[in-house]
Amino acid sequence: MKKYNIPVEAALEVIGGKWKVVILCHLIKDKRRTGELKRLMPGITQKMLTQQLRELEDDGVILREVYNQVPPRVEYSLTDYGWSLKGILDSLCAWGEQHIEKTYPNKDDVLVQTEELV
Amino acid sequence: MKKYNIPVEAALEVIGGKWKVVILCHLIKDKRRTGELKRLMPGITQKMLTQQLRELEDDGVILREVYNQVPPRVEYSLTDYGWSLKGILDSLCAWGEQHIEKTYPNKDDVLVQTEELV
DNA sequence: CTTAATTGTTACTTAAAAGTACCTACATTA
DNA sequence: TAATGTAGGTACTTTTAAGTAACAATTAAG
Numbered sequence: 001m002k003k004y005n006i007p008v009e010a011a012l013e014v015i016g017g018k019w020k021v022v023i024l025c026h027l028i029k030d031k032r033r034t035g036e037l038k039r040l041m042p043g044i045t046q047k048m049l050t051q052q053l054r055e056l057e058d059d060g061v062i063l064r065e066v067y068n069q070v071p072p073r074v075e076y077s078l079t080d081y082g083w084s085l086k087g088i089l090d091s092l093c094a095w096g097e098q099h100i101e102k103t104y105p106n107k108d109d110v111l112v113q114t115e116e117l118v
Numbered sequence: 119m120k121k122y123n124i125p126v127e128a129a130l131e132v133i134g135g136k137w138k139v140v141i142l143c144h145l146i147k148d149k150r151r152t153g154e155l156k157r158l159m160p161g162i163t164q165k166m167l168t169q170q171l172r173e174l175e176d177d178g179v180i181l182r183e184v185y186n187q188v189p190p191r192v193e194y195s196l197t198d199y200g201w202s203l204k205g206i207l208d209s210l211c212a213w214g215e216q217h218i219e220k221t222y223p224n225k226d227d228v229l230v231q232t233e234e235l236v
Numbered sequence: 237c238t239t240a241a242t243t244g245t246t247a248c249t250t251a252a253a254a255g256t257a258c259c260t261a262c263a264t265t266a
Numbered sequence: 267t268a269a270t271g272t273a274g275g276t277a278c279t280t281t282t283a284a285g286t287a288a289c290a291a292t293t294a295a296g
Contacts, residue, residue, distance in 0.1 A: 003230050008143050011214035025126050034273055045255060050274060070263040071272035088213060091206045096129035112121050152243055163285060188293045189242035
């Protein structure tokens with residue numbers, strides 16, 4: 001069994017890595033289909049996306065709902081347990097924003113506009 | 119120049135990775151010498167530790183103070199800017215704790231006792 | 237004059253994360 | 267009957283992160 005030196009490592013195991021926080025930040029705003037998430041995250045590949053989604057699902061923070069349709073329709077949303085991360089996600093987003101403002105004179109240099117794409 | 123799709127990615131660039139949050143969680147409690155941090159983080163190597171500390175220093179969240187002694191004495195502490203992460207770090211730690219409690223029947227199975235070592 | 241103590245560096249190697257390219261399924265539509 | 271749209275799987279490769287092991291600097295103590 002995995003051992004942690006301090007409890008915060010357990011949190012990092014759930015939301016650590018390059019993509020999970022980003023995914024959760026999108027899902028905190030809205031329930032999303034796979035394709036929407038892909039459009040919201042231009043950098044991610046199909047493989048990475050499903051892989052990360054599976055792990056988040058296994059950890060109980062997101063819910064995967066499959067509608068029996070063709071072509072398939074799958075929606076991802078936060079579980080109640082996932083919502084317990086809201087405080088963390090909100091402050092992370094806020095800190096990121098002000099960090100950009102602090103670090104770069106005008107944020108248009110570092111922020112790609114993709115929010116409106118979906 | 120680096121581009122982000124959403125601002126939270128900027129935060130992840132500063133505190134992402136396997137070690138930075140852990141280091142910051144220790145420094146939020148106390149100013150620490152290099153050797154103390156090493157003892158608090160049994161898994162980390164000298165190389166990783168200094169590397170992560172340098173990056174945190176470059177990002178302005180920690181301060182490195184060198185005392186002119188032999189053998190050398192170096193102390194690390196949070197900067198004012200680093201303290202702006204306190205909310206995030208606190209909630210991450212708290213979430214990790216309750217996640218362990220939720221996930222494992224008794225946390226002694228997953229938590230190594232090292233807090234008292236320093 | 238050798239050893240210990242503390243912090244740090246460097247070249248090299250290994251392990252983990254991420255990316256690429258191609259494949260499946262299946263009703264609908266043209 | 268061939269193409270479309272959506273979600274996902276897989277084998278393989280590349281890239282990045284992390285780990286290993288050896289070395290440097292300095293001065294006090296033995």
